[in-house]
Amino acid sequence: MTRQILFIGCSLFIYSIATAQQIPKILADPKTNYLPDFSYAGYHFGETSLPESEGKIINATDFGVKANDDLDDSKAILKAIQAANAVEGNVILQLPAGRIILSAVLYLERSNFVLRGTGSGTNGTEIYCPRPMMYLKDPESLAELREYLTTFDKRQRENENNIDLPFSQYAWSGGFIWTQIPGERVKSYLDKYEPAPQSLAKVSSGTMGEHFITVSDVNGLKVGDVVELQLFNKDGENGEIIKDLYKGARVKPGSHHWKFPKLPIVRQQVEITKISGSKITLKTPLTISIKPGYQAQLTEWKHLSEVGIEQLRFTFPDITRVAHHVEPGNNAIFLTRVFNSWVRDVTITNADSGILAEEIANVTIQDIVTDGNHLAHYTVTLGGVHNVLVKNLKIYNKAIHPLSFNTFATKNVYHNCEVFADPVLDQHSGANHQNLFDRITVHIHPDTNMAYALFGGGGADYWKPSHGPYSTFWNLNVQVINPEEIQKPVLLYGMKDGPFARIIGVNGNAKFEVKYEPDPYIEFLNESMEKVPSLYDYQLKKRLK
Structure with missing residues (x-):
C-alpha cells in the first residue's frame, strides 16, 4: 500500500515510493477529482493514423x-x-x-x-x-497586430540591459x-475590428464534460458541420463566467477577462454529430458548463x-x-x-x-x-x-x-x-x-x-x-x-x-x-x-x- 500524502506548507507534497504499482486513484474515482478527457486531440480526433x-x-x-x-x-x-x-x-x-x-x-x-x-x-x-x-514585405494579415503594437506602445524594456525596443510583429x-x-482575420487585437456576430445558433445550456448543448434559432446547421462555439462575459469584472471558468480558485483574473465583452472568453471548434430538435450533439466534450447569461453561440469557422x-x-x-x-x-x-x-x-x-x-x-x-x-x-x-x-x-x-x-x-x-x-x-x-x-x-x-x-x-x-x-x-x-x-x-x-x-x-x-x-x-x-x-x-x- 502507498503511504499517506505528507503535506508540507502551501501546496508542497512529498510521496514515498509504493511497494506495488496501482492505478492512480484519479482514474479509479474520477467523480471525486475531475479529470478531463484529452483523447480527442489530434488528426481526426486521434481515431486514424496520419495519411x-x-x-x-x-x-x-x-x-x-x-x-x-x-x-x-x-x-x-x-x-x-x-x-x-x-x-x-x-x-x-x-x-x-x-x-x-x-x-x-x-x-x-x-x-x-x-x-x-x-x-x-x-x-x-x-x-x-x-x-x-523583418526584411520581407509586411503581411496584410498582420496589419491589425502592427496597429495594436503601435497603439499600445508595446515595447521590451530592460533597464539593466539598456534595452527599450518596440515589439516585433514576428515575436x-x-x-x-x-x-x-486569405482575408480572414485570425486573432483579435483591437475591439474596433471585432466583426458583427454571425450566429448560426444561440446556445442556452450544456454541461462541462458532456457532448450535448441546447440551442435555439438554428440557421441551416447540419450533421458534419465544423463550427465554433463561443462563450462571452457580458457582465464585467464580476461576471459569472469568470467564476465558473476558475471554479472559485484563489486567483485574481486580469482585466482582459472583462474589458472586451465582444471577444469570446471561451471557444471551441466543434463538429456536429447529431441534431434532434433543439438538442445538438457534439463530437467533443465541453470544457465548461454553459448558462444563459454567457450568451453562447455557434458561428461559422472558416478553415x-x-x-x-x-x-x-x-x-x-x-x-x-x-x-x-x-x-x-x-x-x-x-x-x-x-x-x-x-x-x-x-x-x-x-x-x-x-x-x-x-x-x-x-x-x-x-x-x-x-x-x-x-x-x-x-x-x-x-x-x-x-x-x-x-x-x-x-x-x-x-x-x-x-x-x-x-x-x-x-x-x-x-x-x-x-x-x-x-x-x-x-x-x-x-x-x-x-x-x-x-x-x-x-x-x-x-x-x-x-x-x-x-x-x-x-x-x-x-x-x-x-x-x-x-x-x-x-x-x-x-x-x-x-x-x-x-x-x-x-x-x-x-x-x-x-x-x-x-x-x-x-x-x-x-x-x-x-x-x-x-x-x-x-x-x-x-x-x-x-x-x-x-x-x-x-x-x-x-x-x-
Missing part, C-alpha cells in the same frame, strides 16, 4: 527549383504553388533533395494540399532562409510556411482541411539575439485556420520560433526536432488552438518557452516529448485551460539549493492567471544531470497561480518534491507510471473500445 498522401504530384523542379546551386528559389517555388493550387482534388507539391534557398513566405491557402520534401535528415530537403521576415506570429484563408507539411529541414543563420519579443522573424511554420491536418518529420535549426499556431483544431504535429545554438522564443507552441496533439517532439536548443500552452488554448496535448536544454513547462495566461503534458522527459540541472523552476507561468498580468483548472501533468520523467551529486530531494517549483492542476507521476533518477499553487491534486510522486504510462493513450484506447 500516406495520394494525389497528383507537382514537382517543384519542373518550375525552376534547383537545389544546391546557391541561388534563391523563392520565385520558382511560388510558381509551383500556383500550379498546385489549380489542381482539383488532392495535390502534393514535391520538393527535391538538397538545399533550397527561400526568402519569401509560402502561403498555403487550399485544402487537400501536401507540401512534401524528401526527409528531414542530412540527405533530405533543406529549406535555408538567409534573412529573417509570436508569422512563418516562412504559412497556412491561411482548411487535409493540409500536410512533411519531410523537411529548416535552417536559419545563427544570428545574434537582441532581446525577448523583438525577434526578427526566423520562424519556420505558422499554422492558422486548419482542421484535420498535420506537420510531421520536420527538423528546425536556429529558429526564433519553430512552429507557431493560432485558430487551428485537431491537428497532429509529430516527429519534430528543434536544435541549434540560437536561443529561441518558442519551439512548438500552442495558442488559441483546440485539440492539437504534439507528439514525439525533441528539443535540443535553448528556448524561453520550450513547451507552451498560450492564450485560449484548450484540450491540447504534448505527448512523448523530450526537452534537453533548460526545460520549462509553460502555461502562458489567457483563459487557457484543460491542457495536458503527457509522458514528458526533461533534463534539469538544479541550483545549489537543490531546486529547479520547472513550472512556468508566463504572459501579461491582464490575462492572468497562468491557466484555468484541470491542467494536467502525467508521468513526468525528470532526469537530473549528475544525479550522484544529489543528497536530498529536488524541489520542482515555479507556478503560483495555476489552480487545481492534476500532477500525477512525477518521477526520475532522483527523489523530488513538488510545489505548485494553488490547490493541486498530486498523486504518484516518485513513482514510475507502469500501468498507465500515457494518459492520452489510455483515454483514447478506452474511448475507442
Whole structure:
C-alpha cells in the first residue's frame, strides 16, 4: 500500500515510493477529482493514423527549383504553388533533395494540399532562409497586430540591459510556411475590428464534460458541420463566467477577462454529430458548463482541411539575439485556420520560433526536432488552438518557452516529448485551460539549493492567471544531470497561480518534491507510471473500445 500524502506548507507534497504499482486513484474515482478527457486531440480526433498522401504530384523542379546551386528559389517555388493550387482534388507539391534557398513566405491557402520534401535528415530537403521576415514585405494579415503594437506602445524594456525596443510583429506570429484563408482575420487585437456576430445558433445550456448543448434559432446547421462555439462575459469584472471558468480558485483574473465583452472568453471548434430538435450533439466534450447569461453561440469557422507539411529541414543563420519579443522573424511554420491536418518529420535549426499556431483544431504535429545554438522564443507552441496533439517532439536548443500552452488554448496535448536544454513547462495566461503534458522527459540541472523552476507561468498580468483548472501533468520523467551529486530531494517549483492542476507521476533518477499553487491534486510522486504510462493513450484506447 502507498503511504499517506505528507503535506508540507502551501501546496508542497512529498510521496514515498509504493511497494506495488496501482492505478492512480484519479482514474479509479474520477467523480471525486475531475479529470478531463484529452483523447480527442489530434488528426481526426486521434481515431486514424496520419495519411500516406495520394494525389497528383507537382514537382517543384519542373518550375525552376534547383537545389544546391546557391541561388534563391523563392520565385520558382511560388510558381509551383500556383500550379498546385489549380489542381482539383488532392495535390502534393514535391520538393527535391538538397538545399533550397527561400526568402519569401509560402502561403498555403487550399485544402487537400501536401507540401512534401524528401526527409528531414542530412540527405533530405533543406529549406535555408538567409534573412529573417523583418526584411520581407509586411503581411496584410498582420496589419491589425502592427496597429495594436503601435497603439499600445508595446515595447521590451530592460533597464539593466539598456534595452527599450518596440515589439516585433514576428515575436509570436508569422512563418516562412504559412497556412491561411486569405482575408480572414485570425486573432483579435483591437475591439474596433471585432466583426458583427454571425450566429448560426444561440446556445442556452450544456454541461462541462458532456457532448450535448441546447440551442435555439438554428440557421441551416447540419450533421458534419465544423463550427465554433463561443462563450462571452457580458457582465464585467464580476461576471459569472469568470467564476465558473476558475471554479472559485484563489486567483485574481486580469482585466482582459472583462474589458472586451465582444471577444469570446471561451471557444471551441466543434463538429456536429447529431441534431434532434433543439438538442445538438457534439463530437467533443465541453470544457465548461454553459448558462444563459454567457450568451453562447455557434458561428461559422472558416478553415482548411487535409493540409500536410512533411519531410523537411529548416535552417536559419545563427544570428545574434537582441532581446525577448523583438525577434526578427526566423520562424519556420505558422499554422492558422486548419482542421484535420498535420506537420510531421520536420527538423528546425536556429529558429526564433519553430512552429507557431493560432485558430487551428485537431491537428497532429509529430516527429519534430528543434536544435541549434540560437536561443529561441518558442519551439512548438500552442495558442488559441483546440485539440492539437504534439507528439514525439525533441528539443535540443535553448528556448524561453520550450513547451507552451498560450492564450485560449484548450484540450491540447504534448505527448512523448523530450526537452534537453533548460526545460520549462509553460502555461502562458489567457483563459487557457484543460491542457495536458503527457509522458514528458526533461533534463534539469538544479541550483545549489537543490531546486529547479520547472513550472512556468508566463504572459501579461491582464490575462492572468497562468491557466484555468484541470491542467494536467502525467508521468513526468525528470532526469537530473549528475544525479550522484544529489543528497536530498529536488524541489520542482515555479507556478503560483495555476489552480487545481492534476500532477500525477512525477518521477526520475532522483527523489523530488513538488510545489505548485494553488490547490493541486498530486498523486504518484516518485513513482514510475507502469500501468498507465500515457494518459492520452489510455483515454483514447478506452474511448475507442
